[in-house]
Amino acid sequence: MFSTNDKPEEACGVFGIVAPGRDVSRLTFYALFALQHRGQESAGIAVSEEGRLTAVKDMGLVSQVFKEETLKTLSGQAAIGHVRYSTTGSTHWDNAQPVCHNRNGHTLALGHNGNLINTAELRDELGSLGTKFTSTSDSELMAALIANHEAEDIRDVVTAVMPKLKGAFSVVLLSEGMVVGFRDPWGIRPLCVGRLEDGNYALASESCALDIIGAEFLQEIGPGQMAVITEKSLELKQVAPPAERQGLCIFEFIYFARPDSVIEGRTVSEARIHMGEELAKEFPVEAHMVIPIPDTGTPAAIGFARASGIPYGEGLIKNRYIGRTFIQPDQSLREHGIRVKLNPLAALIKGKSLVVVDDSIVRGNTTNKIVRMLFEAGASEVHLRISSPPITNPCFYGIDTATSTELIASSKSVAEIRKRVGATSLEYISLEGLQRAVNMPAERFCRACFTGDYPVDVPDMLKMSKHRFEQVEKETVK
Numbered sequence: 001m002f003s004t005n006d007k008p009e010e011a012c013g014v015f016g017i018v019a020p021g022r023d024v025s026r027l028t029f030y031a032l033f034a035l036q037h038r039g040q041e042s043a044g045i046a047v048s049e050e051g052r053l054t055a056v057k058d059m060g061l062v063s064q065v066f067k068e069e070t071l072k073t074l075s076g077q078a079a080i081g082h083v084r085y086s087t088t089g090s091t092h093w094d095n096a097q098p099v100c101h102n103r104n105g106h107t108l109a110l111g112h113n114g115n116l117i118n119t120a121e122l123r124d125e126l127g128s129l130g131t132k133f134t135s136t137s138d139s140e141l142m143a144a145l146i147a148n149h150e151a152e153d154i155r156d157v158v159t160a161v162m163p164k165l166k167g168a169f170s171v172v173l174l175s176e177g178m179v180v181g182f183r184d185p186w187g188i189r190p191l192c193v194g195r196l197e198d199g200n201y202a203l204a205s206e207s208c209a210l211d212i213i214g215a216e217f218l219q220e221i222g223p224g225q226m227a228v229i230t231e232k233s234l235e236l237k238q239v240a241p242p243a244e245r246q247g248l249c250i251f252e253f254i255y256f257a258r259p260d261s262v263i264e265g266r267t268v269s270e271a272r273i274h275m276g277e278e279l280a281k282e283f284p285v286e287a288h289m290v291i292p293i294p295d296t297g298t299p300a301a302i303g304f305a306r307a308s309g310i311p312y313g314e315g316l317i318k319n320r321y322i323g324r325t326f327i328q329p330d331q332s333l334r335e336h337g338i339r340v341k342l343n344p345l346a347a348l349i350k351g352k353s354l355v356v357v358d359d360s361i362v363r364g365n366t367t368n369k370i371v372r373m374l375f376e377a378g379a380s381e382v383h384l385r386i387s388s389p390p391i392t393n394p395c396f397y398g399i400d401t402a403t404s405t406e407l408i409a410s411s412k413s414v415a416e417i418r419k420r421v422g423a424t425s426l427e428y429i430s431l432e433g434l435q436r437a438v439n440m441p442a443e444r445f446c447r448a449c450f451t452g453d454y455p456v457d458v459p460d461m462l463k464m465s466k467h468r469f470e471q472v473e474k475e476t477v478k
């Protein structure tokens with residue numbers, strides 16, 4: 001597949017709502033639409049009508065999977081929704097979510113954001129009970145654990161199952177007309193709750209999904225907490241004690257979350273602007289203009305310009321309608337592949353020294369194309385400033401940051417990376433500068449992709465590959 005993307009890939013977005021009398025599938029559709037940046041490979045909605053569950057899911061963007069006719073078939077009082085980018089398990093329809101399972105004569109549906117790190121154990125446990133799996137995803141394991149539990153009340157089931165799960169999980173569960181949300185004790189992936197004007201409640205990965213349906217943000221679901229939503233009722237319970245070592249993913253602030261979302265009381269865009277200000281203080285440079293690599297580099301570029309006094313300009317124009325996959329260009333076009341996504345505004349940058357601000361460099365293969373393109377368009381100098389520290393370690397909690405060997409900063413110094421990407425200078429924000437910008441204590445965060453210090457221990461076997469289940473299965477078949 002031809003791709004110009006060299007960013008960490010987001011895992012998933014989840015949403016859940018109970019609102020009898022409202023068009024819950026349509027509300028879920030719009031919420032997923034707002035969460036589309038968290039996953040573009042598949043989308044799904046499950047609704048419960050008088051306890052009877054119907055689910056529709058498919059590969060593609062929310063607007064490709066759901067048409068007016070589809071939504072009309074999804075009536076009910078409660079719904080959950082999911083957008084996915086594959087992390088555990090590969091890109092197949094079977095791995096799309098919500099995952100459905102039978103439980104005591106009912107069907108339950110589950111949507112998961114994150115990645116479990118003890119799937120091998122859980123799979124063994126369930127396998128010994130004769131459970132058959134239709135997909136390779138850790139989310140199906142979780143759904144099976146819940147479906148197989150003997151407790152009557154779903155609250156008791158979640159309370160019993162949660163301590164068995166290790167790793168990152170922000171989950172929405174639809175069972176018998178009730179939506180249950182729960183979040184891992186480390187608080188790795190976000191999950192929040194909001195209230196609609198009519199007094200009903202909704203759960204979402206990010207507050208931007210609440211805004212779009214006119215719900216008021218109430219609070220985050222805390223690490224280890226469970227939220228149970230029924231008609232006009234919200235019940236919050238601490239199911240597992242919050243882990244001593246917290247692990248909110250700091251990349252939510254750098255890149256993943258939408259700039260208009262609020263996490264832990266902090267608007268993401270504001271934190272990104274501060275990252276740019278910190279960068280300007282830590283690594284000042286004389287230049288004619290500050291430009292972002294759009295869109296995610298934009299707030300940090302604004303911050304850099306503000307703190308440095310260098311004028312801000314939009315020197316790269318992004319094609320906003322580009323998807324993740326598109327028709328392969330032929331060889332001659334592939335040379336200019338990056339221009340499908342970004343095109344320099346030559347009239348603006350010709351003869352100018354530029355500060356170019358981006359949020360991260362993963363493999364570095366896109367960055368050197370952008371730098372070359374800017375020089376070809378007439379820039380006299382290209383000073384790269386990156387609003388995350390160098391990514392030296394992979395993520396095991398639901399983000400595809402590539403393997404250690406693919407991460408350019410895992411084996412190259414900043415000076416070597418600068419040479420490789422061809423920039424006049426290259427600097428990354430320090431970990432301390434990033435922390436100041438986010439304005440919350442370091443202990444609150446997972447920063448493992450910069451430090452290698454993982455808040456939840458990662459088993460060696462898991463460090464091998466994201467396609468480990470398929471490998472295990474293939475080996476067994478041999």
Ligand code: SF4
Pocket residue numbers: 188248249250251252394395396397398399401446447448449450
């Ligand atoms: S390893 Fe990096 S991307 Fe993964 S959860 Fe931690 S900070 Fe986020």
